[in-house]
Amino acid sequence: MHWLFIGSAALSLFLPSSALFHGTVDHGHWNELRGLTHNTTYNPSEAKKSSPPLIIDTFQKPTHNDLGFWHGSGENLSVQHGPGFIRLFPTDPDQNFHTQFDSNTCYSLLPWYNEYLHVIFEGTDQFSVSFNQHNDECNPKRRPFPGVADSVQADRYVVHPAAEPYGEGDEWDDDYDDDDWDDDDDDMNANTWKKKHKHRKSKGGRHKHPKGHTALPNGRRELYIPLSHFDIDFNRVVSVSFHGFYTKESITLHHIEVVPDIPMPSRENGHYRLPSKLPSGRLVLRCSRPNSFAFGIDDGQPQFSQRVMRILDEEDVRVTFFVVGAGLRDQSSNFTEFYEEMLKKGHQVALHSNTHPKMESLTTIREIDDEIIQAAHVFKRQLNIESSYFRPPFGTVAARLRQELARHIPNPYIVNWSVDVEDWLWANTSTPEKQLEAFYRDVNRGGNLAVMHYLNPTTIGYLPEFIRHIKNAGYRIMRIDQCLEDVFAPPL
Ligand SMILES: *[C@@H]1O[C@H](CO)[C@@H](O)[C@H](O)[C@H]1NC(C)=O
Ligand SMILES: *[C@@H]1O[C@H](CO)[C@@H](O)[C@H](O)[C@H]1NC(C)=O
Ligand SMILES: *[C@@H]1O[C@H](CO)[C@@H](O)[C@H](O)[C@H]1NC(C)=O
Ligand SMILES: *[C@@H]1O[C@H](CO)[C@@H](O)[C@H](O)[C@H]1NC(C)=O
Ligand SMILES: *[C@@H]1O[C@H](CO)[C@@H](O)[C@H](O)[C@H]1NC(C)=O
């Protein structure tokens, strides 16, 4: 192997943005390949079935994909990178690997909308695959960046090969000589890839495979996901990402592309059939109502609750509280009385799980369901309310949580944020004023849906300043359901 590096990349996606999505090579607009421009309205008849695959990433280079744009990991995901693969060593569902379509601008995948994401990998399939959408302005300096994403559960889409083995002891990577993987080999495409692939197979005189489906080397598997299973605006795509790991097993990615066809069902592929799309709760990071701003206030300390109430009364603003079920159950907390009073005052009270785990890391669907059902239960029993608003603990959300929310809650809103006061980072340090700086920064960048907690007196001390800043900037402060123009929200 001629180069190898084990990285614990300091890149942290979704945190400070400027350094994150690198894109140094301008290859122009790849959409021109299909004679369409970014603003073209999608017309299904223009998506030609016979079109060549769009090769996204074959991992030839450590920092760039085959389109010439950035790929890399976030949240300290350790990776091992060699020619033709990247191996991810996840320890947390927030860790991620992204491969980008352009350099921080909106990329239109509409011409490929009827096609399939095809991934060849080894190792675990316990993760989510997401398409990430840009913000409204296609501007990485604005908040949020990236914008919303939609995610599917990888294991549902894996092609399961027949039990019978394809060959023996043929370690794929050992077969390569380095010349095949020259770093400057720019003309890799699916055809050359398939040719090499077939060539090796026939050289070994191995198993024959039905037309239209080439066998993969030992240990490799593949998955196909219709792009239409991702509910995003394909006019403004930023990247494909792998995240939401609910295992600590590694995954090795070999090949990512968009292809016009999926394999025909056969004995070799276990009579492959695409799964149907599962409903996925909608994710929101911004208020949609013009000139609106909302505070989503999460976990609090009971001893600070009366102080928060006084501030909101004095400022005459309504907010949304995301409340953990276990806190309501704890009789010593006084939270049931407090949130009953907040409901009477017109605030929104919404779900924030039962015990506040990183829900995507839970191994079984049953554990995820329990967190949702128990939380809804205690809301009903102790506050006599139902809520279709859910904020994931730690903002950790991928396909399984979104699917389970959609199964248990009609039309759920999954609420992340575009303004982070970073109280989790600064509240308890010698520089608590960084919370104000973080708030002003995100608001200046167009964020309008905030996350904060009332766990620390410094954060609560800044709350009146946050509110006045927003009022002075001309926004109207309201509950999250109101700022999202939910028809079931109370009138303003
Ligand atoms: C593309 O569409 C956006 C939003 O729909 C619009 O603001 C922009 O002017 C359009 N650009 C071109 C070149 O038509
Ligand atoms: C990543 O690791 C570095 C060094 O170990 C640490 O300082 C940093 O806080 C970590 N970042 C995240 C997002 O975990
Ligand atoms: C409990 O909360 C209610 C409602 O906010 C408040 O009136 C009451 O004073 C609180 N009691 C204690 C002991 O904090
Ligand atoms: C939600 O917010 C958290 C915290 O910023 C972030 O880690 C996560 O990626 C966000 N999820 C989405 C889908 O935007
Ligand atoms: C805040 O810092 C103090 C000491 O400076 C520590 O005792 C306390 O546990 C910290 N609280 C949190 C929530 O981190």
Ligand SMILES: [Zn+2]
């Ligand atoms: Zn929380």
